[in-house]
Amino acid sequence: xxxxxxxxxxxxxxxxxxxxxxxxxxxxxxxxxxxxxxxxxxxxxxxxxxxxxxxxxxxxxxxxxxxxxxxxxxxxxxxxxxxxxxxxxxxxxxxxxxxxxxxxxxxxxxxxxxxxxxxxxxxxxxxxxxxxxxxxxxxxxxxxxxxxxxxxxxxxxxxxxxxxxxxxxxxxxxxxxxxxxxxxxxxxxxxxxxxxxxxxxxxxxxxxxxxxxxxxxxxxxxxxxxxxxxxxxxxxxxxxxxxxxxxxxxxxxxxxxxxxxxxxxxxxxxxxxxxxxxxxxxxxxxxxxxxxxxxxxxxxxxxxxxxxxxxxxxxxxxxxxxxxxxxxxxxxxxxxxxxxxxxxxxxxxxxxxxxxxxxxxxxxxxxxxxxxxxxxxxxxxxxxxxxxxxxxxxxxxxxxxxxxxxxxxxxxxxxxxxxxxxxxxxxxxxxxxxxxxxxxxxxxxxxxxxxxxxxxxxxxxxxxxxxxxxxxxxxxxxxxxxxxxxxxxxxxxxxxxxx
Amino acid sequence: xxxxxxxxxxxxxxxxxxxxxxxxxxxxxxxxxxxxxxxxxxxxxxxxxxxxxxxxxxxxxxxxxxxxxxxxxxxxxxxxxxxxxxxxxxxxxxxxxxxxxxxxxxxxxxxxxxxxxxxxxxxxxxxxxxxxxxxxxxxxxxxxxxxxxxxxxxxxxxxxxxxxxxxxxxxxxxxxxxxxxxxxxxxxxxxxxxxxxxxxxxxxxxxxxxxxxxxxxxxxxxxxxxxxxxxxxxxxxxxxxxxxxxxxxxxxxxxxxxxxxxxxxxxxxxxxxxxxxxxxxxxxxxxxxxxxxxxxxxxxxxxxxxxxxxxxxxxxxxxxxxxxxxxxxxxxxxxxxxxxxxxxxxxxxxxxxxxxxxxxxxxxxxxxxxxxxxxxxxxxxxxxxxxxxxxxxxxxxxxxxxxxxxxxxxxxxxxxxxxxxxxxxxxxxxxxxxxxxxxxxxxxxxxx
Numbered sequence: 051x052x053x054x055x056x057x058x059x060x061x062x063x064x065x066x067x068x069x070x071x072x073x074x075x076x077x078x079x080x081x082x083x084x085x086x087x088x089x090x091x092x093x094x095x096x097x098x099x100x101x102x103x104x105x106x107x108x109x110x111x112x113x114x115x116x117x118x119x120x121x122x123x124x125x126x127x128x129x130x131x132x133x134x135x136x137x138x139x140x141x142x143x144x145x146x147x148x149x150x151x152x153x154x155x156x157x158x159x160x161x162x163x164x165x166x167x168x169x170x171x172x173x174x175x176x177x178x179x180x181x182x183x184x185x186x187x188x189x190x191x192x193x194x195x196x197x198x199x200x201x202x203x204x205x206x207x208x209x210x211x212x213x214x215x216x217x218x219x220x221x222x223x224x225x226x227x228x229x230x231x232x233x234x235x236x237x238x239x240x241x242x243x244x245x246x247x248x249x250x251x252x253x254x255x256x257x258x259x260x261x262x263x264x265x266x267x268x269x270x271x272x273x274x275x276x277x278x279x280x281x282x283x284x285x286x287x288x289x290x291x292x293x294x295x296x297x298x299x300x301x302x303x304x305x306x307x308x309x310x311x312x313x314x315x316x317x318x319x320x321x322x323x324x325x326x327x328x329x330x331x332x333x334x335x336x337x338x339x340x341x342x343x344x345x346x347x348x349x350x351x352x353x354x355x356x357x358x359x360x361x362x363x364x365x366x367x368x369x370x371x372x373x374x375x376x377x378x379x380x381x382x383x384x385x386x387x388x389x390x391x392x393x394x395x396x397x398x399x400x401x402x403x404x405x406x407x408x409x410x411x412x413x414x415x416x417x418x419x420x421x422x423x424x425x426x427x428x429x430x431x432x433x434x435x436x437x438x439x440x441x442x443x444x445x446x447x448x449x450x451x452x453x454x455x456x457x458x459x460x461x462x463x464x465x466x467x468x469x470x471x472x473x474x475x476x477x478x479x480x481x482x483x484x485x486x487x488x489x490x491x492x493x494x495x496x497x498x499x500x501x502x503x504x505x506x507x508x509x510x511x512x513x514x515x516x517x518x519x520x521x522x523x524x525x526x527x528x529x530x531x532x533x534x535x536x537x538x539x540x541x542x543x544x545x546x547x548x549x
Numbered sequence: 550x551x552x553x554x555x556x557x558x559x560x561x562x563x564x565x566x567x568x569x570x571x572x573x574x575x576x577x578x579x580x581x582x583x584x585x586x587x588x589x590x591x592x593x594x595x596x597x598x599x600x601x602x603x604x605x606x607x608x609x610x611x612x613x614x615x616x617x618x619x620x621x622x623x624x625x626x627x628x629x630x631x632x633x634x635x636x637x638x639x640x641x642x643x644x645x646x647x648x649x650x651x652x653x654x655x656x657x658x659x660x661x662x663x664x665x666x667x668x669x670x671x672x673x674x675x676x677x678x679x680x681x682x683x684x685x686x687x688x689x690x691x692x693x694x695x696x697x698x699x700x701x702x703x704x705x706x707x708x709x710x711x712x713x714x715x716x717x718x719x720x721x722x723x724x725x726x727x728x729x730x731x732x733x734x735x736x737x738x739x740x741x742x743x744x745x746x747x748x749x750x751x752x753x754x755x756x757x758x759x760x761x762x763x764x765x766x767x768x769x770x771x772x773x774x775x776x777x778x779x780x781x782x783x784x785x786x787x788x789x790x791x792x793x794x795x796x797x798x799x800x801x802x803x804x805x806x807x808x809x810x811x812x813x814x815x816x817x818x819x820x821x822x823x824x825x826x827x828x829x830x831x832x833x834x835x836x837x838x839x840x841x842x843x844x845x846x847x848x849x850x851x852x853x854x855x856x857x858x859x860x861x862x863x864x865x866x867x868x869x870x871x872x873x874x875x876x877x878x879x880x881x882x883x884x885x886x887x888x889x890x891x892x893x894x895x896x897x898x899x900x901x902x903x904x905x906x907x908x909x910x911x912x913x914x915x916x917x918x919x920x921x922x923x924x925x926x927x928x929x930x931x932x933x934x935x936x937x938x939x940x941x942x943x944x945x946x947x948x949x950x951x952x953x954x955x956x957x958x959x960x961x962x963x964x965x966x967x968x969x970x971x972x973x974x975x976x977x978x979x980x981x982x983x984x985x986x987x988x989x990x991x992x993x994x995x996x997x
Contacts, residue, residue: 157608
């Protein structure tokens with residue numbers, strides 16, 4: 051079977067312990083310029099009650115050891131730079147290196163948010179231009195760049211709805227409606243915003259059930275959080291009607307913009323009734339995922355929500371830009387300082403690289419997803435056959451008959467040189483296999499992926515054990531997660547001699 | 550377009566394979582009236598060089614050429630080329646959250662090392678693998694204390710960073726938590742008698758920052774005793790991590806919420822940085838954020854996985870400990886690498902340099918007629934002074950000499966006008982300190 055694996059070969063995987071295990075007293079990896087003022091020791095400066103005699107458990111290693119240690123660790127990771135990451139909903143696209151370069155420039159990386167605003171005009175112009183670009187791409191009026199990630203964007207958005215309702219209707223209302231296909235952050239966020247969550251079942255096509263929505267919406271409903279395209283990768287046909295139903299009852303429509311990669315340059319949420327939405331700059335706008343962040347989750351709003359935006363608010367006065375921290379109706383501050391500015395810089399660099407041509411990226415992303423769908427729909431089950439946009443959701447229904455689950459297929463993909471797709475999400479599809487190639491994949495890479503998926507389908511039929519015990523070519527295989535959770539070992543500890 | 554790996558012919562062939570006539574037909578599910586007919590009004594596409602030119606032009610409009618004495622939660626420390634090179638390796642930079650452990654061992658082991666370093670630094674038993682920043686980490690620590698105690702009152706030091714307090718207020722306002730603020734005494738430390746009176750049987754947590762916003766160290770053991778006597782938890786927020794190279798860790802605290810920007814992360818006009826929550830083992834199941842744990846694989850080899858995920862939103866949805874998903878992983882990696890480079894000796898030395906430079910600066914300033922130290926408590930690398938004139942005027946004059954002066958405390962504390970917060974790190978040279986002090990002397994010697 052392994053000769054079928056075209057993309058991946060094997061390479062040296064070096065053994066490497068923990069950095070603490072390489073420590074020896076007296077080594078160090080950094081030296082400082084000599085102190086040019088009189089020295090003072092901590093006990094004298096602070097008093098014995100406050101002073102510390104150094105950190106006992108810190109490693110002592112040289113620069114070359116640090117370089118080798120982390121380089122070796124890095125080779126154990128999969129990455130976009132190595133190949134396709136078909137993670138549905140995560141939009142793992144190419145991270146342009148010029149973005150990294152400009153974020154590190156002197157005058158960009160070196161700036162302090164408390165420095166005088168007349169010495170920060172460059173930073174503020176970057177923020178202004180990015181906000182304008184995002185408003186144009188989303189069709190919204192304005193927004194905030196403060197939120198640190200999508201989940202904080204969601205919270206900011208719901209707090210804006212809350213503030214708007216309190217201000218205009220005298221009460222924040224009680225509930226937020228969330229479709230059963232939503233990301234887990236949506237309900238978790240609603241609770242932190244002080245709302246109860248009412249889950250709304252999708253209709254038989256996996257879409258918003260308008261008839262049902264009409265029954266549910268009442269004066270207790272503050273709003274609805276909708277992901278569009280949905281987590282099935284399908285455009286919500288009834289999104290505008292849903293907005294009308296909500297608006298007729300004084301509630302607002304929130305859009306989770308995690309899937310904006312299907313819409314940029316093609317359609318704008320502001321045009322189909324969305325009142326407030328967040329964007330994930332580490333998805334659609336190419337800022338690197340970095341093994342789990344940092345991201346940024348700007349929130350874009352219609353004019354009616356502008357008075358409540360979190361501080362600081364960017365304003366222009368007499369041709370000079372300034373941050374205003376004194377907004378009477380603001381929901382307050384969601385994060386200290388000016389948001390993940392370095393991430394915002396990268397997102398602007400991405401936007402400037404495309405300009406209006408961002409539409410081409412969207413088209414290619416949708417083309418890739420539909421191509422993969424076409425090439426796999428005869429071997430994998432499609433629970434919903436609505437037209438796909440940037441991602442396609444299959445299920446393991448056929449393979450399950452042989453005891454092979456979506457997770458097994460995902461793990462076997464690793465042997466073929468790919469990162470797994472998203473497994474077991476959305477929750478409305480049992481055994482979901484959610485595939486999002488993004489625009490960054492060439493036809494060749496898509497074909498290799500299709501070959502791999504087809505080969506695995508065949509293996510699942512003829513040799514299910516091979517799939518169920520995958521991956522076979524990794525450093526470690528099927529780590530014991532149950533044991534890890536039962537008796538958590540969450541830090542290294544030195545071995546105690548004699549015990 | 551250089552980021553897109555397809556030729557026109559390939560696009561055409563792929564469309565044909567799908568059985569679609571045109572790319573537009575792939576968007577037919579979007580109702581006609583919502584499909585854009587015109588190109589977006591965005592700046593014209595730029596080449597790599599044009600992008601660099603644009604950002605260089607913006608960089609030139611910022612503070613280049615100025616010497617700064619600002620800290621207040623963001624610190625200018627030496628950063629190493631090694632750290633920045635390593636975090637730009639594609640396998641770190643462009644990898645996803647390590648849910649697929651088999652092909653994420655690099656990130657997972659580095660997280661495990663991060664957690665260990667954070668425990669060693671803070672004196673806690675367990676640490677998570679990053680929150681968005683120090684302010685949200687502090688807020689999450691408070692929400693965690695609420696879950697642990699099932700109490701709804703929180704006593705917060707006024708000397709906690711003003712922006713951290715604002716974030717705490719934004720988050721807790723709708724959750725039925727009541728915030729009670731406690732002031733400081735002449736030392737700059739928390740007002741102990743007031744604190745003692747404020748803690749009651751409904752108090753979930755006492756929240757302090759140490760070194761606090763004025764740079765003054767708090768008496769953590771005593772604070773813990775007061776909190777624990779009433780069954781409340783002590784949350785210690787730390788904005789300047791380097792202090793832990795010279796200052797006793799807050800080992801008596803129940804939860805430590807720290808901003809790690811000081812360990813190798815650029816100021817970058819406010820972010821990205823990495824926050825962290827560290828706590829006691831027994832509280833771990835109420836802790837938000839990701840955790841890497843050690844385990845073995847099917848052949849008994851040591852490996853690491855994300856663990857205790859039943860706390861998290863993707864499993865628990867509305868019952869999760871937090872809504873956090875994407876965190877600040879790459880920043881946490883930079884912190885890990887930076888701390889490994891520093892090691893035991895380096896951390897001690899850099900902390901000692903900060904102590905020495907800050908004291909030298911204070912001595913220089915106190916020798917100026919009318920300038921005196923605002924608080925008497927022990928401090929690390931930040932301290933407040935009182936000027937005989939307005940801070941705004943002094944800073945305005947300093948700017949003319951290409952010096953960004955201290956932070957005026959009056960803008961956040963109405964009772965602290967004429968007080969200003971100086972920060973001096975190992976990056977500030979003696980010559981710069983002396984030049985600043987001479988400038989302040991000259992400015993204050995001018996007749997009003």
